[in-house]
Amino acid sequence: MNEHLSFYIDGKWVTPEGRQTLDVINPATEEPFARIALGTKSDADNAVAAAKRAFPSYSRATRQERLDLLNAVIEVYRKRHDDLAEAISQEMGAPMTLAKQAQAAAGLGHLTRVVEVLKTYEFEGAINNTLVVREPIGVVGLITPWNWPLNQIACKVGPALAAGCTMVLKPSEISPISALVFTEIMHEAGVPAGVYNLVNGDGPTVGEAISRHPDIDMVSFTGSTRAGILVAKAAADTVKRVHQELGGKSPNIILDDADLEAAITHGARGCFNNSGQSCNAPTRLLVPRNRQEEVAAIARRIAEATVVGDPRSADTTIGPVVSEVQFNRIQDLITAGIKEGATLVTGGLGRPEGLNRGFYVRPTVFADVTNDMRIAREEIFGPVLSILPYGSEEEAIAIANDTVYGLSSYVTSGDPERARRIARQIRAGMVHINGSRGDNAAPFGGYKQSGNGREWGRYGFEDYLEVKSMFGYLNAGKAA
CATH class of the missing domain: 3.40.309.10 (Aldehyde Dehydrogenase; Chain A, domain 2)
Known part of the structure; x- marks a missing residue:
């Protein structure tokens, strides 16, 4: 059985603060095939602190620097595509054809899409004498589900990187192995230390710590409506932005x-x-x-x-x-x-x-x-x-x-x-x-108890940006 007992914090694999572990079950055999460490609040705090330290520098990265980084991630992702598919199949039971052609492929699709968005996105615009700019929202907490693990990781991590945010990822503890392979991809691609951090754990411990943390500026959560309500309640005290993609009955x-x-x-x-x-x-x-x-x-x-x-x-x-x-x-x-x-x-x-x-x-x-x-x-x-x-x-x-x-x-x-x-x-x-397929350039998200905010393409990218108005910026040389 493979053991994955480290977390990725501040650009390196580190030993968790706690000692609790969890067997990862292959649903086709009902047998464990891997073991992960379960994080504590202290592990989440360490990851958030690393992301906070990295934000001032990474948020000022140029458009070209972010594009170069994303393209490096894409290059390594393509190299590891089959490893990702293998992990997905083992951890959540997807047939290998689906794991390769849909599950792992979806993650790559979101990464390539956000590159196209970033190439031409207008971060600034004028309204009268005011300059309106869009800036990275800050440190983001990303909580992802087990059913489409790489799809959800990539459609959160990709736009966060493109926007200039730093992040802490908590994947589902049921399907964590593909997230660990993805983290190896991020490391090999040269993501700067602290920009991307991973802590495994369950929702009541690590998910709660991320949602409640005062230094997290936004939480992006995908999962059940029940869990989404808990995330929103935990986040409310610090008035952080909460983006949710929840259940459906289509x-x-x-x-x-x-x-x-x-x-x-x-x-x-x-x-x-x-x-x-x-x-x-x-x-x-x-x-x-x-x-x-x-x-x-x-x-x-x-x-x-x-x-x-x-x-x-x-x-x-x-x-x-x-x-x-x-x-x-x-x-x-x-x-x-x-x-x-x-x-x-x-x-x-x-x-x-x-x-x-x-x-x-x-x-x-x-x-x-x-x-x-x-x-x-x-x-x-x-x-x-x-x-x-x-x-x-x-x-x-x-x-x-x-x-x-x-x-x-x-x-x-x-x-x-x-x-x-x-x-x-x-x-x-x-x-x-009439049988049309989804389009990853168009927004994905729901009404009512299916959540708020949108993912995919330009709309998903903008969820990682704040809007600032600088009044008088365009005629600052004139007297008021």
């Missing part, structure tokens, strides 16, 4: 003029992808009531063609979910769906046939779901699709918006104008129209 509205086969196939696969462990997954499938039986048959076929198995097998479509806790939560919600009267189309409780070890979940489809059921309201974070029938376009919009979440949504219609009209009425931060 509606997928299929209109009566859509190509049903194509739309349901695309939507079901999107729901099951990454074992359902994506905050923006299209988990609520809204379909015309008189087409529900046909829809259920298509969704059943897709679910039963989804190969659940060993992440190292080329035949595998989805691997296990990340942990026993997650497995048990999904089983509880499947049970709730059955008890509340939804029709179990396929899947259900227990592991898929032939898989007696590992946190594998059967791809599951429910029909006749109403929006008051738990499976329609709670984020399941597993390969479970809920089909909700509707009678009219207006009812579909009302069902879509009847949720505490508002992260993503999906609309499919044979009439592009109709799809656009529906998209404008959905209360969510993102809408995918």
